[in-house]
Amino acid sequence: MPAASEYSARHLSVLEGLEAVRKRPGMYIGSTDSRGLMHCLWEIIDNSVDEALAGHGQSIEVTLHPDGSVEVADNGRGIPVDVEPRTGLTGVEVVFTKLHAGGKFGGGSYAASGGLHGVGASVVNALSSRLDVEVMRGGKVHRLSFRRGEPGRFEDGSRPTPEAPFVPAEEAAPLEVVGRAKRGQTGTRVRYWADEQIFTPDARFSAQDLQARARQTAYLIPGLRITVRDLRRLPGTPGESGPAEEVYQYDGGIAEFVEHLTPAAPVTDVWRLQGSGTFTERVPVLGEDGRTQMQEVKRTCEVDVALRWDVGYETVLRPFVNIIATPKGGTHQSGFESALLKVFRAQVEAGARRLKAGSDRPDKDDVLAGMTAVLTVRLAEPQFEGQTKEILGTPAVRRIVAQVVEKELTARLTATARAQKQQVAVLLEKVVAEMKSRISARTHKENQRRKNALETSTMPAKLADCRTDDVASSELFIVEGDSALGTAKLARSSDFQALLPIRGKILNVQKASVSDILSNAECAALIQVVGGGAGRSFDLDAARYGKVILMTDADVDGAHIRTLLLTLFFRYMRPMVEAGRVYAAVPPLHRIEAVTRGRKEREVVYTYSEQELHATLARLEAEGRSYKEPIQRYKGLGEMDADQLAETTMDPRHRMLRRVTISEVEAAEKVFELLMGSAVAPRKAFIVSHADELDRERIDA
Structure with a gap:
């Protein structure tokens, strides 16, 4: 171990550009197994989804190819192909090679988006042995290829492959025009091969996870058409016998999503709670000179909730920010749950005598029991914890969501329409029943032992x-x-x-x-x-x-x-x-008494299926042994005597359990x-x- 005096500046490493991504991929995609592989795919898909969210493009196609590559195509505006003045690079090269670069840092290109850090596409590029991007803009089809983040051109044979000879680009890589686009047709097509040097050998794209994500996104953006194709023909998948294709498009939005998530019998209809609020936050704003200055910026947060209660007690809550799932919650979820509890406590307290609730107050779990909800908020530049975007951190969202939910849900619970009042009465009785059950269980746990x-x-x-x-x-x-x-x-x-x-x-x-x-x-x-x-x-x-x-x-x-x-x-x-x-x-189905010549005792054999019975009889015949006719067939447990039941079904030394x-x-x-x-x-x-x-x-x- 070197002495402290030998530790100097020359021992420090400075990673430039995409080197940092390849050196520490877990920092950007979480892991290098199948989960990280799928995260890379989400990054590319989310870029296309952000275009649809901004109102540009209504179609996204995702294709899993047999050679291990994946392709994502959309009909959005297409990545800018002109030269970005500060870097002297085309927009395509900037997006795929520069960390923290893109159209989501302000400037009005995206009012609300899932991409925030400008590292998604460039990280995927850095972790790919090959990436091809085609952009349709201005009546032309532009193309650029990369090898492990480096722009250039592959000299392909009959089909594209990462092993093809590669010619690196000189300084700024020019976009190659490879065809003409139809009039008014725009969009982006990205195909990449994940780098085997980075990802574990068993990392695989999951068609099932991809379809679930596509279905979820189609619910969140009504009218968006997402097509998922699996051409790999992997054993044990729907595409085993041939190419499999699934198309997802839902015009009902998150109300349909709630109905999809819960098959149980409903207590209420699907209720939609919508509203918005504004807040200000002090953020660094990028000026024309390339420098940032702290400014007060006014933000708008739109809240859209669909929820329903059913007869069960399981809770399904799916929170989203700009259509990005936040499975670990965040400020929007805490605001939703606090408002929900506040409203129901007020309603139960107001009807305590009718509901026979006494002085007890519902807990959060009592209210959430049997609830299925989809919570979505949309705002510009939300604050997430980490690149994986699993937790929303913007503080003001909690207050806005709580205000919207409290106002809209109170209106629902106090509605005077007859059908609505009946649903509310049943729902409040359910919440009070859950509360009483919880209190009873707690009392039982405190006072009772085995x-x-x-x-x-x-x-x-x-x-x-x-x-x-x-x-x-x-x-x-x-x-x-x-x-x-x-x-x-x-x-x-x-x-x-x-x-x-x-x-x-x-x-x-x-x-x-x-x-x-x-x-x-x-x-x-x-x-x-x-x-x-x-x-x-x-x-x-x-x-x-x-x-x-x-x-x-x-x-x-x-x-x-x-x-x-x-x-x-x-x-x-x-x-x-x-x-x-x-x-x-x-329990066994049959009891066979096998007879052996020269012996008085008979061997008893139990069989548990028709196949086992025939196999056992064939074995006895092959051994020249006979058996007592007729073979006993147990229709019920009562047909056995105690010794037989103990030996076959109850004695741990001999029984079989499933x-x-x-x-x-x-x-x-x-x-x-x-x-x-x-x-x-x-x-x-x-x-x-x-x-x-x-x-x-x-x-x-």
């Missing part, structure tokens, strides 16, 4: 509890029917295995209200026995069992009951599923809504389209 065997008097009488106090080792079996319960009592280990029988098919909670669920004896008993509460207030630490095992018959009715139970857990005890503490027992997981919550929710929701038509279409896959032998008739 019940032991001597304290089960408050539990349902039909619960056969276990003796252990160790939550981690305890198991709760939810058993279908009283007939199976008797066998299960003899088969279980009462030290750590508890049993709760349910009669028939429980309530379909996907369609039911909270009050219906709590008044349903089976659902209420199940929630009480699990012990963690229900809904938003569910406390995983208070759950009384380490495993919950659904033990239903191996027939169609058993599968239906299991689906109903999973719907209840998914909707109202989801943390149990997310923690991997919910299992489905796998863990229920949620790898993708949104996909799981769509399946539950399809199978258990109130919309009949999609379920009917699903049944008809899959009718050929039905195994008639599984029907217990």
Whole structure:
């Protein structure tokens, strides 16, 4: 290690231009894996979106090519092709080679935009092994290419590739005119190859993420048409068998977005809250001489909110600034939430007697339960935290959003129209119910601890509890029917295995209200026995069992009951599923008694599917062994004796369990809504389209 005296100015490094981006890419794009690769693509797409946001261009096309490149084309004004006087470079070269350069630092080119720092296009260029840009302006098609940020020209063969010979440009790179544009036609086309020296080998463009972003943007800019093409033919993607193309265009804007985000039954219509406000801020303004001076600038902030409440308790809030998603919130989100809480507290207080709310006040979570909202604000030069733009920092936006939401929402909640008053009454009752549930759960958590065997008097009488106090080792079996319960009592280990029988098919909670669920004896008993509460207030630490095992018959009715139970857990005890503490027992379908010559004892083999049965019988025949006819087929758990049930389904040493997981919550929710929701038509279409896959032998008739 050099001594302190040897540390001098010659040890300091000064990175010029795009060298800094290549040296420290994480500073600009977050990471160099697939997430950073997608961030680069967002930067190019957002430039095209900003043109559409400013009213120039109505079409954006994004194409994923088989050679790993990606292409973004729009019909905006096109990047300026004239020479920028201070640098002596064309506008195209300035945009793609100079950090903190562009048309979004003032000057009126963009009133509101997602690009703020002027580094997006130049960062993508620096991290690309090749980038080609074509600009249509003035009836001509101009072209310029770059290799790792350096302008020049590739000598391509039959198709463009980063490996083609490259001729660097002398000083200022002239734009090459490669064709004529139709009269009045303008736009920009950018195609680039991400640099393999920078990004990790497993970095890939995600067509699914790209489509989700395109859909989201199309909702935020009504009338904008975004086309996404995937030409890569990757296995496991919609484009596996051929080129896949999706087109997104929505004229209803964020109101349609809210309806897309929530499939649950609505409590209210989609409400639109709109308004604007002004504020002043002291910012450095770039003068004609190239110097900046601090000036007071008057800004306008436009606020547009679409929101709806549904019967569930999940909250979906999507905040945006100039159509850029801010997933970690910021001042606009805090202003929205504070105004929401203030308005509802005032409404609940005003109707406390009618709502039976007493002196209790709603909390933020009570108001947000079941709410789906899209919050958008538009303003010039917003302050973000970092280039990734995940948090809005402009302080004045909080006040403006709060004022707009408070005024518009109060008008909605105090409206005199009959239909509106009915929705408001149901909504306020929902908020008060959430408040009471939260207070009850908190009281229960403070005053209750896990019940032991001597304290089960408050539990349902039909619960056969276990003796252990160790939550981690305890198991709760939810058993279908009283007939199976008797066998299960003899088969279980009462030290750590508890049993709760349910009669028939429980309530379909996907369609039911909270009050219906709590008044349903089976659902209420199940929630009480699990012990963690229900809904938003569910406390995983208070759950009384380490495993919950659904033990239903191996027939169609058993599968239906299991689906109903999973719907209840998914909707109202989801943390149990997310923690991997919910299992489905796998009872056997067949019992084979194999006979071996010369032996009196018979070998018992259990099989769990028709395929396994046929494979086992074929193996026995190949070994010259016979088996007892007829083979026993278990239709229900009650057909087994205690030893068989213990050996196959309950004894941890021999049983097989299937863990229920949620790898993708949104996909799981769509399946539950399809199978258990109130919309009949999609379920009917699903049944008809899959009718050929039905195994008639599984029907217990």
